[in-house]
Amino acid sequence: MSLLVKICGLSTRETLEVALDAGADMVGFVFFPPSPRHLSLELGRELGRQVKGRALKVALTVDADDATFDNIMDALSPDIFQLHGKESVARLRDIKQRFGRPVMKAVPVEVAADLAVLPGYAAVADRILFDARAPKDATRPGGLGTPFDWRLLGNLELKLPYMVSGGLHAQNVAEALRVTGAGGVDVSSGVESAPGVKDPEMIKAFIRAARASQELSVR
Numbered sequence: 001m002s003l004l005v006k007i008c009g010l011s012t013r014e015t016l017e018v019a020l021d022a023g024a025d026m027v028g029f030v031f032f033p034p035s036p037r038h039l040s041l042e043l044g045r046e047l048g049r050q051v052k053g054r055a056l057k058v059a060l061t062v063d064a065d066d067a068t069f070d071n072i073m074d075a076l077s078p079d080i081f082q083l084h085g086k087e088s089v090a091r092l093r094d095i096k097q098r099f100g101r102p103v104m105k106a107v108p109v110e111v112a113a114d115l116a117v118l119p120g121y122a123a124v125a126d127r128i129l130f131d132a133r134a135p136k137d138a139t140r141p142g143g144l145g146t147p148f149d150w151r152l153l154g155n156l157e158l159k160l161p162y163m164v165s166g167g168l169h170a171q172n173v174a175e176a177l178r179v180t181g182a183g184g185v186d187v188s189s190g191v192e193s194a195p196g197v198k199d200p201e202m203i204k205a206f207i208r209a210a211r212a213s214q215e216l217s218v219r
């Protein structure tokens with residue numbers, strides 16, 4: 001199965017086009033006001049139209065209510081919802097039933113015990129995104145540019161497809177894939193020149209590095 005590469009937190013037409021041209025499989029749009037990557041519904045609608053099926057549109061929310069999901073469905077019509085808050089297993093089931101879209105559940109990782117939530121989520125979610133657990137005083141639960149110990153996923157037995165994220169960049173993505181065996185990678189800060197400012201060359205370098213490591217792993 002080929003590697004999935006997700007560029008998250010895109011917020012301009014230019015950098016979205018760079019990610020699509022460079023072959024991103026998923027493009028992530030953040031709907032979380034405290035984030036420097038937060039999109040208005042109007043901009044989400046505009047960027048969503050630009051994708052034109054060239055990649056999967058991922059709408060990222062944090063403990064959002066149904067009205068928020070309704071608005072995002074209307075504006076972006078995402079292919080996947082990425083749930084990056086404290087959403088319960090029951091809430092995942094509810095969202096899938098109400099909005100008829102696959103869900104990718106973000107699981108924060110700091111210590112091995114953090115993986116105890118997996119069986120519950122794995123029974124309902126369509127994908128898992130492993131991300132570094134945010135510090136207690138963080139203003140957001142993700143997009144912080146810090147990695148977790150990838151060895152914690154070394155003996156993972158998960159039937160669901162999963163991605164690794166948290167502090168990835170062009171120079172460490174191959175190692176992250178080697179250690180975790182993930183089927184996908186996700187990046188935000190590691191392709192930015194400043195919080196929320198995506199850098200075209202960094203986007204291209206990350207996707208090139210991820211694809212190159214994929215070549216190595218299938219030999």
Ligand SMILES: O=C(O)c1ccccc1NCC(=O)[C@H](O)[C@H](O)COP(=O)(O)O
Pocket residue numbers: 008009028030032035036037060062084131140141142143144145146165166167168186187188189190
């Ligand atoms: O990106 C954000 O600003 C964000 C805000 C709130 C919740 C999640 C957020 N990002 C989630 C992502 O999928 C990021 O790509 C992931 O956390 C990795 O981020 P980074 O470490 O900056 O590459």
